[in-house]
Amino acid sequence: MSPALRAFFHNDRFARHNGIELLDAGPGWATAQMTVADHHLNAADVVHGGALFTLADLVFAVASNSHGRLALGINVSISYLKAARGPTLTADAKEVSCNSKLGTYTMEVREATGDLVALAQGTVFRKDTPLPA
Amino acid sequence: MSPALRAFFHNDRFARHNGIELLDAGPGWATAQMTVADHHLNAADVVHGGALFTLADLVFAVASNSHGRLALGINVSISYLKAARGPTLTADAKEVSCNSKLGTYTMEVREATGDLVALAQGTVFRKDTPLPA
Amino acid sequence: MSPALRAFFHNDRFARHNGIELLDAGPGWATAQMTVADHHLNAADVVHGGALFTLADLVFAVASNSHGRLALGINVSISYLKAARGPTLTADAKEVSCNSKLGTYTMEVREATGDLVALAQGTVFRKDTPLPA
Amino acid sequence: MSPALRAFFHNDRFARHNGIELLDAGPGWATAQMTVADHHLNAADVVHGGALFTLADLVFAVASNSHGRLALGINVSISYLKAARGPTLTADAKEVSCNSKLGTYTMEVREATGDLVALAQGTVFRKDTPLPA
Numbered sequence: 001m002s003p004a005l006r007a008f009f010h011n012d013r014f015a016r017h018n019g020i021e022l023l024d025a026g027p028g029w030a031t032a033q034m035t036v037a038d039h040h041l042n043a044a045d046v047v048h049g050g051a052l053f054t055l056a057d058l059v060f061a062v063a064s065n066s067h068g069r070l071a072l073g074i075n076v077s078i079s080y081l082k083a084a085r086g087p088t089l090t091a092d093a094k095e096v097s098c099n100s101k102l103g104t105y106t107m108e109v110r111e112a113t114g115d116l117v118a119l120a121q122g123t124v125f126r127k128d129t130p131l132p133a
Numbered sequence: 134m135s136p137a138l139r140a141f142f143h144n145d146r147f148a149r150h151n152g153i154e155l156l157d158a159g160p161g162w163a164t165a166q167m168t169v170a171d172h173h174l175n176a177a178d179v180v181h182g183g184a185l186f187t188l189a190d191l192v193f194a195v196a197s198n199s200h201g202r203l204a205l206g207i208n209v210s211i212s213y214l215k216a217a218r219g220p221t222l223t224a225d226a227k228e229v230s231c232n233s234k235l236g237t238y239t240m241e242v243r244e245a246t247g248d249l250v251a252l253a254q255g256t257v258f259r260k261d262t263p264l265p266a
Numbered sequence: 267m268s269p270a271l272r273a274f275f276h277n278d279r280f281a282r283h284n285g286i287e288l289l290d291a292g293p294g295w296a297t298a299q300m301t302v303a304d305h306h307l308n309a310a311d312v313v314h315g316g317a318l319f320t321l322a323d324l325v326f327a328v329a330s331n332s333h334g335r336l337a338l339g340i341n342v343s344i345s346y347l348k349a350a351r352g353p354t355l356t357a358d359a360k361e362v363s364c365n366s367k368l369g370t371y372t373m374e375v376r377e378a379t380g381d382l383v384a385l386a387q388g389t390v391f392r393k394d395t396p397l398p399a
Numbered sequence: 400m401s402p403a404l405r406a407f408f409h410n411d412r413f414a415r416h417n418g419i420e421l422l423d424a425g426p427g428w429a430t431a432q433m434t435v436a437d438h439h440l441n442a443a444d445v446v447h448g449g450a451l452f453t454l455a456d457l458v459f460a461v462a463s464n465s466h467g468r469l470a471l472g473i474n475v476s477i478s479y480l481k482a483a484r485g486p487t488l489t490a491d492a493k494e495v496s497c498n499s500k501l502g503t504y505t506m507e508v509r510e511a512t513g514d515l516v517a518l519a520q521g522t523v524f525r526k527d528t529p530l531p532a
Contacts, residue, residue, distance in 0.1 A: 014181035017172035018151070039150035042194070044265065048147035049194070049206050050187030057183045061175070073182050074368060074389055077210040077343055077476035079503050079522055081496040096518055097480040101367075101391060102340060104478050104518065106505075119495055119503065121520055123340055123389075123478055125367060132177070207501060207522055210343035210476055212370050212389055214363040229385055230347040234500075234524060235473060237345050237385065239372075252362055252370065254387055256345055256473055256522075258500060280447035283438035284416070305416035308460070310531065314413035315472050316456045320449030327441070327448070339448050343476040398443065 001025040005066055008131045015058045018051065022062060028095030030062035036086025047084040052118045056107040059093035064103050064124040070131055071103060076122035084109070084117040101126055134158040138199055141264045148191045151184065155195060161228030163195035169219025180217040185251045189240040192226035197236050197257040203264055204236060209255035217242070217250040234259055267291040271332055274397045281324045284317065288328060294361030296328035302352025313350040318384045322373040325359035330369050330390040336397055337369060342388035350375070350383040367392055400424040404465055407530045414457045417450065421461060427494030427504075429461035435485025446483040451517045455506040458492035463502050463523040469530055470502060475521035483508070483516040500525055 001024055009015070009022055015032075018040070023031045034040070034055050042048040056078060064071040090110050097104040103126055109118040134157055142148070142155055148165075151173070156164045167173070167188050175181040189211065197204040223243050230237040236259055242251040267290055275281070275288055281298075284306070289297045300306070300321050308314040322344065330337040356376050363370045369392055375384040400423055408414070408421055414431075417439070422430045433439070433454050441447040455477060463470035489509050496503040501522055508517040 008176050010176075011178075012176040012181070013172050013174050014184050015175075018183070039146050041146050042148075043141050043143075043145040044203070044205075045144075048145070048187070048190070049209070050151070050183065050190045051147050053186045053190070053209075054181070054183030057181070057186070061182070070177070072177075072216075073213050075210065075212040075341055075343075076182070076186075077208065077341075077520065079208040079495075079520060080206050081503055082498070083205075096478075097515065099481070104480055106518070116496065119505070119520060121476065121478055121518060125391075208474055208476075210387065210474075212362075212387060214370055215365075229345075230382065232348070237347055239385070249363065252372070252387060254343065254345060254385060258524075274442050276442075277444075278442040278447070279438045279440050280450050281441075284449070305412050307412050308414075309407050309409075309411040310469070310471075311410075314411070314453070314456070315460070315475070316417070316449065316453030317413050319452045319456070319475075320447070323447070323449045323452070336443070338443075338482075339479050341476065341478040342448070342452075343474065345474040346472050349471075 004131060009062055018054055020055055020058050025062045025066055027066050028063055029093060030059040031092045032059050033088055033090045035088050049080060052084060052109050053078055055089060055091045056109050056120045059091045060105050060107050060122050063093035063095055063105050065131060068130055070127040070129050071124035074123045074125050076120055078118055078120040080118050082117055088112045137264055142195055151187055153188055153191050158195045158199055160199050161196055162226060163192040164225045165192050166221055166223045168221050182213060185217060185242050186211055188222060188224045189242050189251060189253045192224045193238050193240050193255050196226035196228055196238050198264060201263055203260040203262050204257035207256045207258050209253055211251055211253040213251050215250055221245045270397055275328055284320055286321055286324050291328045291332055293332050294329055295359060296325040297358045298325050299354055299356045301354050315346060318350060318375050319344055321355060321357045322375050322384060322386045325357045326371050326373050326388050329359035329361055329371050331397060334396055336393040336395050337390035340389045340391050342386055344384055344386040346384050348383055350377060354378045403530055408461055417453055419454055419457050424461045424465055426465050427462055428492060429458040430491045431458050432487055432489045434487050448479060451483060451508050452477055454488060454490045455508050455519045458490045459504050459506050459521050462492035462494055462504050464530060467529055469526040469528050470523035473522045473524050475519055477517055477519040479517050481516055487511045
């Protein structure tokens with residue numbers, strides 16, 4: 001991962017507050033993980049949809065900003081496939097399409113067993129400005 | 134809001150960890166708010182997409198569980214309309230459709246000014262079991 | 267509806283091939299209808315999801331092009347709420363947000379009884395070019 | 400493809416009206432193609448979003464009904480990646496998840512060149528009844 005990309009996302013306080021760790025990234029892709037703690041659970045005692053989404057959203061953001069231009073999320077659709085319990089969840093984002101204005105990505109969230117728990121696709125608007133230092 | 138519904142969502146630890154307060158709810162609707170703090174921000178210094186989603190997701194969950202049967206999220210699509218900065222964000226969920234197996238909801242997230250910052254729609258699967266006590 | 271907008275969508279051959287009639291439109295909104303025929307049905311003898319989507323997509327396109335700049339669909343999420351049978355279906359699009367680059371819209375498809383059968387939300391990219399004459 | 404599945408989708412009149420041909424299918428997957436004609440075009444002279452969606456929707460329907468139980472679409476999210484012109488478009492659906500009540504699928508629509516023009520994901524509700532004969 002480029003030092004500029006790592007430095008930029010080091011400033012992502014919501015990801016940090018929720019225990020999400022960016023593992024690696026390159027042009028158009030990123031991977032992150034989250035060790036499930038009590039504060040990730042919902043009222044039904046499984047991992048909260050918002051926690052799964054946030055994990056997917058981080059790799060979406062990193063992958064879409066990985067070319068060095070600032071990218072802003074336009075929309076994301078997420079499907080929940082099964083209840084997630086941990087102890088560790090991993091998310092991967094992969095670039096599907098990227099032109100001068102827009103980029104589209106798919107994100108997969110998996111249990112440590114490899115079971116897919118959530119699948120998302122999202123699109124960003126790519127600004128003309130570089131990533132802030 | 135019914136005491137059973139309030140008690141059930143009192144157990145939502147991810148919402149609490151992220152400072153989301155359930156304000157009120159009734160059959161098919163719910164409203165919640167989040168006072169924006171530094172730990173809600175992303176790398177670009179605006180409210181994280183995951184925080185906006187989580188706020189929308191909580192009212193989605195409460196509204197869809199408001200009839201007393203356990204409802205599980207199947208999918209959510211969220212559109213981000215403008216950067217959100219706070220200081221306070223409010224989310225409302227409204228039931229669009231509800232049958233014996235499925236329910237669909239729209240969720241709006243607004244700034245204190247009333248500006249809409251995110252719009253989502255989501256569907257739940259309704260189980261035959263009541264809300265856990 | 268402005269003559270330029272009407273003339274532009276008069277060229278929408280897929281809508282015409284599928285019997286979709288644009289009823290009216292203004293800045294940020296549009297309404298259309300479709301009289302259900304045998305060729306709109308799916309294998310299960312109800313209106314095809316693609317037909318419901320296409321009806322919603324037409325009003326999305328008209329509403330998002332109604333400001334006179336060419337708008338291209340980026341994404342649409344549609345939820346099917348109940349089986350649609352006709353004899354007439356109506357779709358309405360409403361603008362939720364519009365800035366210099368992006369616009370977001372909600373679309374509702376209803377039976378003649380007023381029952382909501384599908385709900386969609388979609389986003390366009392707004393080009394700098396005017397509608398082709 | 401099983402004779403029962405082929406016979407069931409032979410009754411899909413909207414797909415036939417729009418020139419969509421089911422090529423092959425098996426458990427959890429399907430592939431179809433559409434030869435682009437003038438009546439598939441929108442006002443901007445490229446393939447209509449509704450036509451791309453309908454092509455994706457057919458393979459979604461076939462793949463999700465391929466296990467012999469009737470499956471009904473709940474929601475679909477589609478992202479448009481580039482303008483499609485033909486002369487031939489192909490769609491593939493792939494099962495991501497399937498349990499007793501719900502199934503989730505991804506759908507890709509490609510030009511004959513292999514270029515991806517649209518990407519979708521959708522979920523069905525699986526009824527307890529078999530495919531109608």
